[in-house]
Amino acid sequence: LFQSFQLYKVYTSHLQKLLIRVYQNLQILFVELALILEEKREQRGSVDFDIPELKVFVDEKCKPYKVEKIERGRGERLIESFMIETNEAIARYITNMNLPFIYRVHDKPEVKKIKEFTNILRNTKYKFYVKNIKSKDIQTLVNSFSEEDNYLNKQVLRLMSKAVYDNYNIGHFGLASKCYTHFTAPIRRYPDLVVHRLVRRYLFDSNYKTNSEYTKKLKEIALHSSTTERNADSLEYAVLDLKLAEYMEKYVGKVLEGKITSILSFGMFVSVLEGIEGLVHINNLPGFRFEEQRKLLVSYNKTYKIGDKVKVIVLSANKEKGKIDFEIVK
Structure with a gap:
């Protein structure tokens, strides 16, 4: 029994070391792959504003005592790259099947907003005006901002249209993607759950039966999801404003x-x-x-x-x- 226990210890020790080496090698491959995906999106014109979010820290009585900028780390960017690639792969596959689907779409900026933004830039050293705007134009401008002028990122963000859900695909301007959806977060976003159900229906159950009522239902789901998303965002911003104001009382x-x-x-x-x-x-x-x-x-x-x-x-x-x-x- 003692010998068996010793052999078990040796075996588990070797197995643990082997798993650590496998994990380390995978980690290196994941980082390399994420960089390749980032470069691919960069080349096609995907826009990365990289605007830090504010995080309010509260004590046990929910009173704010610290506010910090939260920057995306290498790990977050790695996960984001794989999520975007997965969302695109799912959207492309179902689109090629020509079946009803829910997309995450993002339209071009409005001409009026482009003109307003161009007027703002007249007060800076940057120039920007294009008639047929493309994602690459926005990307080039954002990448040209110096660190001191990164406040302009918010102005560019306000120029952009709001991304929404729709059953009609127009592509995603910000990501420079021809076909995009939300698939990777079904436990926290209802559209992702619907997309999972559609994938199961089409790919696993081989159920391709659709009609105008089915398409209409997807359109209603997309519209409702877009509306509730805006409501949730508004509530989040409102709560943040309340806590920031409370934090600033001491100033x-x-x-x-x-x-x-x-x-x-x-x-x-x-x-x-x-x-x-x-x-x-x-x-x-x-x-x-x-x-x-x-x-x-x-x-x-x-x-x-x-x-x-x-x-x-x-x-x-x-x-x-x-x-x-x-x-x-x-």
Whole structure:
């Protein structure tokens, strides 16, 4: 019995070492493959904004005590590459079968938004205007931004259309993909679950029977999913605004350095600290008027534009409304 136990220990030790080597070799291959997939998407014009998200840390009483920018790591990018490739493979396969399906589609930016964005860029060193816009045009522009000017990524993101679900495929502009769907997250996204059911129906059950009612049902599911997604996103942004405002309560009365990220008719938004935005209302900018075409705030001796560095004092932070108000320090 003792000898058997010793042999078992030796066997499991060797097996463990073997599995570690296999895992390490696979890890190297996964990284190489992810880089190949990234390069393929880069070549076709896929746009990667890589805008860090804000994460609010709260204590046991749900009171925020820290805000950090969350950057995508190598691991996240690796998983993302495989997910995108899987989504495309599924979409291509079912599309080639010419069967009803649910796609994740992303249309080109509207001409009006392109013109507005072009006017904003007139205040910078960057130039951009194309008549028949392609994903590669956006990619080239985003890749040209210096680190200091990466605030323009948000402006480009606002230029883009909203991705939605549809039973009619128009491709995905942002990914420069002719055919795309959501397949990889059926436990948290209903469209993915529907896509799994369609794959099972078509590929495993060999059930290709469809009619106009079936197609209509998929269209309704796609529309409903797009609507609920927008609602969920709005709720998420609202909760984030509430917690950011609550976090900024301790900064009321303090002077902070920031950068103008957006200019509208009612004032300008300034980003401070880790990217927390507050409003300098037009009422607190006496003598200034809004120049809509170029998105400027202009007075007789001063002009504010997107990207300008400014000093602001935190006037108020309303956690009930999720609003933060600043005033320019002269």
